Amino acid sequence: MTLITFVLYGADKAKAKKGKWRIPEKTLLLFAAFFGGLGAFLGMKIFRHKTKHTSFKVLVPVFMIIQFILIAAAAYFLFIRK
Numbered sequence: 450m451t452l453i454t455f456v457l458y459g460a461d462k463a464k465a466k467k468g469k470w471r472i473p474e475k476t477l478l479l480f481a482a483f484f485g486g487l488g489a490f491l492g493m494k495i496f497r498h499k500t501k502h503t504s505f506k507v508l509v510p511v512f513m514i515i516q517f518i519l520i521a522a523a524a525y526f527l528f529i530r531k
Contacts, residue, residue, distance in 0.1 A: 493509060
């Protein structure tokens with residue numbers, strides 16, 4: 450999901466430069482929310498895309514932190530705590 454989200458951010462930036470049809474912001478945030486937080490964060494940094502939008506500056510890091518916590522908790526309960 451991270452890779453797909455990263456590619457979506459890159460594609461949207463390329464479309465923005467060419468003045469073409471864009472990927473809706475809700476779609477970009479939805480992909481970020483469903484375990485694409487890291488891809489969205491990297492896409493924002495590498496492509497310099499959506500970096501001025503407050504919703505993206507706040508929500509993408511929050512999604513990423515929540516996802517890391519969920520993955521760490523799952524790893525703990527599946528592999529460490531037996």
